[in-house]
Amino acid sequence: MRNIGNWNQWNRARGNASGSEQTGQGQQPNFTFPKDPGSQEGTGRAGKGGGILRITAIILGILIVLSFLRGAYYSVDEQENAVVTMFGKVVRTDTAGLHFKLPWLQKVTIVDMTTHGFGIGYDVDNNGQNITVEDEGIMITSDFNFVDIDFYLEYKVSDPIKYIYNSKEPEAILKNAALAAIRSTVSDYTVDDVITTGKSQIQAEIRDRLSASLNHKDIGLQVVNIQIQDAEPPTQEIVQAFKAVETAKQGKETAINNANRYRNESLPTAEAEADKIVQTAQAAKEARIAEAQGQVARFEKMYDEYVKYPNITRQRLYYEAMEKVLPGQKIIITDGNTQQLLPIGSFTGNAGSGSAGGADYEK
Numbered sequence: 001m002r003n004i005g006n007w008n009q010w011n012r013a014r015g016n017a018s019g020s021e022q023t024g025q026g027q028q029p030n031f032t033f034p035k036d037p038g039s040q041e042g043t044g045r046a047g048k049g050g051g052i053l054r055i056t057a058i059i060l061g062i063l064i065v066l067s068f069l070r071g072a073y074y075s076v077d078e079q080e081n082a083v084v085t086m087f088g089k090v091v092r093t094d095t096a097g098l099h100f101k102l103p104w105l106q107k108v109t110i111v112d113m114t115t116h117g118f119g120i121g122y123d124v125d126n127n128g129q130n131i132t133v134e135d136e137g138i139m140i141t142s143d144f145n146f147v148d149i150d151f152y153l154e155y156k157v158s159d160p161i162k163y164i165y166n167s168k169e170p171e172a173i174l175k176n177a178a179l180a181a182i183r184s185t186v187s188d189y190t191v192d193d194v195i196t197t198g199k200s201q202i203q204a205e206i207r208d209r210l211s212a213s214l215n216h217k218d219i220g221l222q223v224v225n226i227q228i229q230d231a232e233p234p235t236q237e238i239v240q241a242f243k244a245v246e247t248a249k250q251g252k253e254t255a256i257n258n259a260n261r262y263r264n265e266s267l268p269t270a271e272a273e274a275d276k277i278v279q280t281a282q283a284a285k286e287a288r289i290a291e292a293q294g295q296v297a298r299f300e301k302m303y304d305e306y307v308k309y310p311n312i313t314r315q316r317l318y319y320e321a322m323e324k325v326l327p328g329q330k331i332i333i334t335d336g337n338t339q340q341l342l343p344i345g346s347f348t349g350n351a352g353s354g355s356a357g358g359a360d361y362e363k
Contacts, residue, residue, distance in 0.1 A: 073100045074108050081160045083109045090161055111160035115224050118171075120178060121150035122229075138234060139183055145191035149231040151206075153178055154224040162220030170219040177217065178226070181209040195231050195242055196249065203228055 075098050076082045082094040086106045101108060121137030122130045137148050155174060157163045167173055185206045189198050203226060210223050233242055306313040 072103050073098060075099070076110065079112065079114045081111045081113055081157075083111060083160050083164055085109070090165075093160060109160075109164055111157055111163060113157050113160070115154055115156045117152055117154040118175070119150065119152050119229070120175070120182065121148070136179060139186045141186060141191045141194055142188055143190045146234050147186070147191055147194050147231060148234045149182075149186065149194065150229040151178070151182060151226055152229050153226045155221050156224055157220055158222040159220035162218060164220075167217075167219045170221055173217060173219055174214070174221050177213045178206075178210055181206050181213060185209060191233070192245070195233070196246060199228050199231065 074082065076094055076096050078096040080096065082099065084091045084094065084099075084101055084106055086102070091106065119130075122132050125131055132148070132150075134148075137150055139147055139149060141147055153174075163170055185202055186194060188205075189202060192198075194202065207223055207226050210226065214221055214223065302313070302317075
């Protein structure tokens with residue numbers, strides 16, 4: 001009703017203006033069109049709504065620009081690699097540093113390249129205690145004995161692209177391959193070798209087999225090291241028996257080491273004594289040879305004299321022999337018929353050349 005009233009008022013004002021023109025006064029009508037309060041209110045509401053939309057658009061634009069800038073770069077740590085893909089296709093692989101990409105079109109996957117590890121035959125709970133996993137640790141040896149053996153496997157990513165796309169769960173594949181290599185290797189050794197002396201060889205053979213298996217599977221992982229943590233029989237009685245065997249083997253090794261040490265200490269002394277004996281015998285040999293050569297030379301000279309003067313030489317040899325023999329003998333003179341023998345004593349007082357105990361009698 002308000003609008004209809006305003007419209008009638010406007011028509012009356014227009015009619016008055018027309019009458020003034022017909023009277024020829026030439027004056028312009030002075031009137032204003034009535035303003036609709038409703039339309040004025042709508043115009044204010046529309047202006048206010050347009051300002052809110054402009055502010056919202058500006059905020060959205062700023063957020064879009066910030067998002068664009070934020071998604072245009074990324075950083076890679078020193079021990080990481082980044083695989084960049086676009087529409088599911090690998091574009092490149094980036095190492096440590098700050099890199100740029102196309103926002104919303106390129107995707108970046110960060111791969112940790114450090115060394116990781118996990119146990120085989122046991123798990124570690126939240127308190128740091130080892131929990132035995134019998135399905136993994138119990139194995140059979142070549143002599144059909146059971147052994148409970150634990151390993152610790154260290155590995156790292158060798159190819160980040162293959163690690164991401166060649167398998168869904170590469171760590172699970174690695175663990176299964178490790179179990180297969182361990183069981184195949186342990187089954188080739190006796191229980192004594194597994195528990196005592198063959199650990200190093202077993203570890204090396206498992207590492208070689210597992211590396212070959214990973215190369216065949218091509219999942220982007222490589223073995224860093226695998227080590228036996230513990231190896232023992234599955235029951236307590238067998239454990240005690242093997243401990244006794246191990247103690248006996250250690251005692252054997254100790255006895256061998258002691259014997260080797262005694263040999264090393266005694267052998268130089270024996271060799272020195274042997275050298276001394278050999279040198280003494282060599283000196284005695286040379287002395288006897290020299291003495292014999294001197295006697296030969298003396299005999300040859302004596303023989304030459306004997307050839308010239310045989311009687312004189314023979315008599316001289318007899319006298320010389322008597323000089324050597326008679327001074328140490330007891331001399332008794334007898335005609336062979338008397339029964340009482342009178343010793344001849346030494347004129348010089350030597351007890352050895354005469355009789356000191358009285359007369360000797362011969363029947």
